[in-house]
Amino acid sequence: QVHLAESGGGVVQPGGSLRLSCAASGFHFSDYGMSWVRQAPGTGLDWVAFIRSDGSTTHYADSAKGRFTISRDNSKNSLYLQMNSLRVEDTAVYYCAKDPTPSHEARGPSSYYDSWGQGTLVSVSS
Amino acid sequence: QSVMTQPPSVSAAPGQKVTISCSGSGSNIGTNYVAWFQQLPGAAPKLLIYDNNKRPSGIPDRFSGSKSGTSATLGITGLQTGDEADYYCGTWDGSLTSYVFGTGTTVTVL
Numbered sequence: 050q051v052h053l054a055e056s057g058g059g060v061v062q063p064g065g066s067l068r069l070s071c072a073a074s075g076f077h078f079s080d081y082g083m084s085w086v087r088q089a090p091g092t093g094l095d096w097v098a099f100i101r102s103d104g105s106t107t108h109y110a111d112s113a114k115g116r117f118t119i120s121r122d123n124s125k126n127s128l129y130l131q132m133n134s135l136r137v138e139d140t141a142v143y144y145c146a147k148d149p150t151p152s153h154e155a156r157g158p159s160s161y162y163d164s165w166g167q168g169t170l171v172s173v174s175s
Numbered sequence: 176q177s178v179m180t181q182p183p184s185v186s187a188a189p190g191q192k193v194t195i196s197c198s199g200s201g202s203n204i205g206t207n208y209v210a211w212f213q214q215l216p217g218a219a220p221k222l223l224i225y226d227n228n229k230r231p232s233g234i235p236d237r238f239s240g241s242k243s244g245t246s247a248t249l250g251i252t253g254l255q256t257g258d259e260a261d262y263y264c265g266t267w268d269g270s271l272t273s274y275v276f277g278t279g280t281t282v283t284v285l
Contacts, residue, residue, distance in 0.1 A: 084274065086220075093177065094212070094220060094263050096274040110273050144219055158267040158274070161210030161225040168219055 058169030071128035071145030079123035082148035087141035102152035142168040179277040186283040197264035
């Protein structure tokens with residue numbers, strides 16, 4: 050079955066950088082769009098970024114534009130989130146999430162995610 | 176801040192029914208399918224309802240979804256203690272070019 054495992058979280062100072070990874074298994078990773086979603090402590094879900102199956106299209110939340118970069122390596126079944134210029138308000142658990150439909154079959158952006166990882170905690174603090 | 180609004184909390188006794196509303200706009204709920212996610216304490220979100228009213232395999236029919244105009248509703252019947260969780264609606268917003276979640280609702284079983 051589908052398994053998504055995030056890693057790379059940790060403690061970083063404001064202005065620092067961190068690279069998150071999401072290892073995927075149990076499905077044909079290169080067929081599916083993937084997203085990052087975060088959740089700050091005690092708050093709700095906050096979508097961060099999306100990447101199409103072949104990496105040709107990306108979308109970012111306004112809070113991530115210019116600072117975060119989503120990428121993928123289909124040969125390694127892996128999704129990444131490069132986070133630069135980190136702020137205290139970026140402190141959150143970061144989840145990777147999978148589109149339900151292969152990108153080449155989808156009519157447009159997905160309206161839901163059918164599988165989620167367990168998350169990795171990023172703490173931005175001085 | 177979220178562009179889709181949910182009540183902060185709802186509660187009912189075991190066996191009763193609760194409904195959770197999700198109010199959006201024409202650029203999100205009004206033009207796209209709605210999903211609902213359940214997040215149990217300390218766990219990752221889990222897909223509960225997709226395409227407004229469809230249940231993934233393994234989700235009991237006590238959970239139901241509906242959509243009308245720019246609002247959606249999640250219903251839970253036969254409430255159980257195991258249903259205590261946070262629930263979020265979600266969909267794509269064409270104007271923002273981003274996925275949007277509702278503000279979230281905590282369900283408490285009295």
